[in-house]
Amino acid sequence: MFELRRKLLKGGSVAALLSPLLGTGLLVPTSVLAADWNRPAFGTRNIGDALKAYGNANTASESPDIVISAPEIAENGAKVEIEITSNIENTRSLAIFADKNPMPLSAILEFSGPALPYARVQLKLAETTRVRAVVKTLDGKTHVAFREIKVTLGGCGG
């Protein structure tokens, strides 16, 4: 028994040996089940790149069926509450961008089961900016809605 264990460890290939089991559902690491953080999209530093990195959201069609409610003027950019409802059928995910933030993509939310395509979130806004909500549907279509928010005091820096 110990012999076998030693051999396995020596080979340094325990993970490799177990990996065929992953697909069977016998060994599913929980970290794989959680959504992976979309580093390329979150790390982009301008809205054009962010939309592209998120998956061709730059070609999304504007839709009146996405409703964004937010204050017209936010006195404190450190906490701005934004409420988004998608009335588009088969909405799978919702992404929120603030065009002028240093990193425009703020959040991606994916809905399934009993969850409705609705979210209220609190964002930091660096300056007066256009906020956009990008909805992706189950059949792969992308829609967008915009909302301008004036910020009196920015919420990202010191």
Next chain:
Amino acid sequence: MGEQIKIRAQIKGDMTDIRILMQHPMETGQRKDDKGQTLAMHFIQTFTVSHNGKTMIEGQLNTSVSKNPLFAFKARGIKVGDKISVSWQDSAGDKRQDEIVVS
């Protein structure tokens, strides 16, 4: 280990309002402390909301989500006695999970 996630679910007929407060500094990496030292970036990257063990909302966040963010969601068909759990993982690898029973 982060601070407790506060979860509140309120059933209104067929609809349920779910409010989730995640207590976290959500540091952007742009702020400086009193001595002019930059505070390291530290923020929640992913979170999951589950209903009776099944994922219903998966979220990914950036540093631009506010400190101690409060989220609100809606769901249909949740009943008294159902379990709602929320877990998050931050950029430092810290994790937190909490669960409530809907009453």
